Amino acid sequence: MxxxxxxxxxxxxxxxxxxxxxxxxxxxxxxxxxxxxxxxxxxxxxxxxxxxxxxxxxxxxxxxxxxxxxxxxxxxxxxxxxxxxxxxxxxxxxxxxxxxxxxxxxxxxxxxxxxxxxxxxxxxMTIDVTATLAGEVIADTWALNEASLEKSSRERILDVTIDVDRRPVSSFGCDGVLCATPTGSTAYAYSAGGPIVWPDVQAMLVVPSNAHAMFSRPLVVSPRSVVGVSIDTDGQSGVLCCDGRRTFEVPPGARVEVRGGRLPxxxxxxxxxxxxxxxxxxxxxxxxxxxxx
Incomplete structure (x- = not known):
């Protein structure tokens, strides 16, 4: 049956x-x-x-x-x-x-x-998301729409460095950084100023939220790449949230990595x-x- x-x-x-x-x-x-x-x-x-x-x-x-x-x-x-x-x-x-x-x-x-x-x-497409601190995994999850790393305190900013495939791109203070799929490009990433991506396109979006920087444009990268977002060791802690459902505290000095998901x-x-x-x-x-x- x-x-x-x-x-x-x-x-x-x-x-x-x-x-x-x-x-x-x-x-x-x-x-x-x-x-x-x-x-x-x-x-x-x-x-x-x-x-x-x-x-x-x-x-x-x-x-x-x-x-x-x-x-x-x-x-x-x-x-x-x-x-x-x-x-x-x-x-x-x-x-x-x-x-x-x-x-x-x-x-x-x-x-x-x-x-x-x-x-x-x-x-x-989905994304796989891992957060580590001093070499230890503190979060291991996934998302269909987006993974957002945001400041944990309303009064402070989040100091981060973004890299792609372990090559640094930019450092800035911000409210957060979103890594989204094409499916998520019409959700949270869209409201943060990201581009709309057709769902059959294989790509990851990196969208800074209210970044204090000269260069804070959204990025569109290959799903085979690894996007890294590292929190400054002397900065404030952040909150990692995937699809608005799975939430993890990310302390200063931690690093979040996002890559194309193993399972669609x-x-x-x-x-x-x-x-x-x-x-x-x-x-x-x-x-x-x-x-x-």
């Missing part, structure tokens, strides 16, 4: 009602749903046929991770899907507007395409619309001339 891992933002009652409807549709099509143990108590038992522990094996043996929620829920689901190498399909309820309308044609179409296996799958994330999409169209839609860009608006 086909099996899908259902991940839901259970903190909203509307989401839970949508999950019940989705479960009914999948069950009618002979598709079994499982949920993680942390979400099961918040869902009606009719929503799932099995419960698995939250962790790297949660998605093993499934065809897909089906996500009901926003971008944060999608990132949480990606953590479960990545070790199993299965695709993640996100239905952003808040953005598309079917929170209170579980009968929505769009939602029904999403389930139907999954049942018919009519979805598309694309690999999205497989994202499922329901339509083959170009990224250009999705970008225009996401930011409501005026494509017909600003004077005609």
């Amino acid at each position: 086909r099996e899908i891992l259902l991940v839901v933002h259970t903190g909203r009652a509307d989401n839970r009602r949508v999950a019940e409807k989705v479960a009914t549709w999948f069950a009618a099509a002979g598709v079994r749903l499982r949920v993680v143990d942390e979400e099961a108590p918040d869902l009606d038992p009719s929503c799932y046929a099995g419960v698995v522990p939250l962790g790297p094996t949660a998605a093993e043996g499934t065809e897909l991770v089906f996500v009901l929620g926003g971008d944060g829920t999608l990132l949480r689901a990606a953590e479960l899907a990545r070790p199993a190498g299965v695709p993640v399909l996100g239905v952003n309820l808040g953005r598309v507007g079917f929170l209170a309308e579980a009968e929505s044609d769009a939602l029904a179409e999403a389930v139907e395409l999954v049942v018919e296996q009519g979805y598309l799958v694309e690999d999205r 994330i497989k994202l499922a999409r329901l339509r083959d619309d170009p990224f250009t169209d999705r970008l225009v839609d996401k930011f409501a860009l005026p494509v017909h001339g600003w004077r005609s608006r």
Whole structure:
């Protein structure tokens, strides 16, 4: 029997009602749903046929991770899907507007395409992130969108040196430095002044945030390179945060290294619309001339 891992933002009652409807549709099509143990108590038992522990094996043996929620829920689901190498399909309820309308044609179409296996799958680059202090590893993690090294004190600045492939590029004081993937180029990195990169481009972005320097432009580097961000030994400590979910304290003298990830994330999409169209839609860009608006 086909099996899908259902991940839901259970903190909203509307989401839970949508999950019940989705479960009914999948069950009618002979598709079994499982949920993680942390979400099961918040869902009606009719929503799932099995419960698995939250962790790297949660998605093993499934065809897909089906996500009901926003971008944060999608990132949480990606953590479960990545070790199993299965695709993640996100239905952003808040953005598309079917929170209170579980009968929505769009939602029904999403389930139907999954049942018919009519979805598309694309690999999205990730980054692997390591922080060391005096040769000892103090953090070892990854990110789909970005890794940010930021100042830990609002009143102070973070003194850093950036290097690429162990060759120094620049030193400056700043609020932080972001290392992002093309997927993350429309997220935090965009708000920090970074460029938008099409998702099929293999590259890493380095985006300083409020840097006090003559040269603090965003950099686009090869995914085969290693980007290093070192905190001055006499400076302030920083905070390393990956995808807004995994956070580590990074003391003075520590070094953060970012490189292309060993494992990609497989994202499922329901339509083959170009990224250009999705970008225009996401930011409501005026494509017909600003004077005609």
